[in-house]
Amino acid sequence: MWETGQMPRTWVVIPMYNEGRVIEDVVAEVRRTFPYVVCVDDGSSDESAEAAGAAGAVVVRHPINMGQGAALQTGFDYALSDPAMTEVVTFDADGQHQVADAVGMVQKLRDEDLDVVIGSRFLDERTEVARLRKVILKTAAVYTRWTSGMALTDAHNGLRAIDRGLLQRLRLRQNRMAHASELVDQIGAARVKWAEYPTHIIYSEYSKAKGQSLLNSVNILFELIFR
16 A cells, blocks of 8 residues: 555546536545546636635636536646656546545556556445436446447446556547547557446435436437437
């Protein structure tokens, strides 16, 4: 394990859009373990950028809303500009992801000499997923297995740990929800060493109030039909 519980040169990439209510707490919690955090403010109209900066994150701003895929790619580019960066963790801005899971994923990445570790909410029973969303996510996993050759149980989990060498080979061009399948397709095409890791996703009252769970399910379904 790392001294003082920290993992030097792991960069955490957090795309955010109008998360001013929660992002300061999310960044503060992440930075207790991962000191290097870049938040990509994707054209927010609230105080997201200021709040993330106050918590100690580097903030890179898009002047307009470009979508989560574009925000992730901007974060990847920023992390790659640090020559000492060894891996990135992609992390949601709304508090659904757990830092302890990210720690375990980076540990697994390093211990097993993997190129990428992908989170899955279906490897244990901790995450409560609504029936419709579960059906859509499992359908997406089957579809992704067909397109990428990767037998994932959860193809649209935003918590990932990606080694620098693989990150240099990835380039997201799908700006919005299709980026998740695009990312998996690129990983599959690269024929790298990968594993899944059980993650606990917490659908908070905040995220439910924003309608993210239902909206993301609809977007994933749309992507499966028309991609």
